[in-house]
Amino acid sequence: MLKVIFFQAHPDDLEFYCGHLMHYLASKSQYIVKIASLTKGEFGLPGAQYDKFKGKVLAKIRTQEVVNALKLHGIPSQNIEFFGYIDGFVEFNRELVDHISNYLQKEKPAIIFAPEPLYTFYYHKDHINIGKAVFYVVFNQLIDFIPTLYFYSSLQSNFYFGFRKKDIQLTRKLIACHKTQAWLMSPLMMSYKPMMRLYGRKLRKWKYAEGYRRVFFHFPEKNKPSLFARILSHFFYSHPQWYQAKYPQNVLEKLKKSKKL
Numbered sequence: 091m092l093k094v095i096f097f098q099a100h101p102d103d104l105e106f107y108c109g110h111l112m113h114y115l116a117s118k119s120q121y122i123v124k125i126a127s128l129t130k131g132e133f134g135l136p137g138a139q140y141d142k143f144k145g146k147v148l149a150k151i152r153t154q155e156v157v158n159a160l161k162l163h164g165i166p167s168q169n170i171e172f173f174g175y176i177d178g179f180v181e182f183n184r185e186l187v188d189h190i191s192n193y194l195q196k197e198k199p200a201i202i203f204a205p206e207p208l209y210t211f212y213y214h215k216d217h218i219n220i221g222k223a224v225f226y227v228v229f230n231q232l233i234d235f236i237p238t239l240y241f242y243s244s245l246q247s248n249f250y251f252g253f254r255k256k257d258i259q260l261t262r263k264l265i266a267c268h269k270t271q272a273w274l275m276s277p278l279m280m281s282y283k284p285m286m287r288l289y290g291r292k293l294r295k296w297k298y299a300e301g302y303r304r305v306f307f308h309f310p311e312k313n314k315p316s317l318f319a320r321i322l323s324h325f326f327y328s329h330p331q332w333y334q335a336k337y338p339q340n341v342l343e344k345l346k347k348s349k350k351l
């Protein structure tokens with residue numbers, strides 16, 4: 091059995107980027123699919139009018155939403171592990187690196203998927219720091235095995251997983267599980283089809299595809315970004331406000347007092 095671990099910052103992250111590949115792997119008996127969710131997305135609602143739901147209430151709802159989505163893949167709810175970080179405050183530090191390396195040492199996955207930390211169109215701090223930490227752990231051999239590492243949401247894809255046009259229905263179903271995120275997912279869904287079509291052009295047999303970047307540890311020259319990836323990532327990097335969530339003031343103060351910030 092080959093173990094595959096998907097890291098995500100928030101409960102809905104994998105649906106857009108990895109839904110089809112996860113579905114395929116979960117349907118094959120030779121793979122065991124696990125999900126490492128660093129936060130429960132407890133601040134993922136726009137505007138002050140939702141402040142009373144942010145925190146524990148939203149965390150509980152979103153945990154159920156991701157469990158419902160996993161059911162569509164046939165992945166049991168015990169295969170998801172929540173790391174307990176706070177949505178919007180995942181820092182790249184010793185604690186995160188140790189947490190991830192201990193987890194990977196225990197699980198020993200053959201393949202890892204994580205958010206792209208370098209050449210990405212999604213500059214959310216949580217995403218970037220998780221990708222960085224996973225890379226750091228594998229690159230510095232803090233674990234006693236060498237897994238294959240792929241990044242999703244990358245501008246420098248070099249591996250494609252194809253699917254049919256009618257399979258987009260699966261993505262719609264997965265996204266529908268995340269009811270609290272409809273405000274964000276519905277507009278994003280408009281870009282989904284053209285993006286997957288673009289990736290699909292890389293494959294002969296499939297019209298649509300998910301794009302991933304495999305990290306080549308033994309051939310560093312293969313990791314070099316294209317000019318396109320460099321320019322675009324710089325563009326997204328200069329607009330971090332697009333990815334900043336709005337946190338209720340009282341929560342921020344409480345967190346500061348508890349020294350969690």
Ligand SMILES: [Zn+2]
Binds near residue numbers: 099214217
């Ligand atoms: Zn996210």
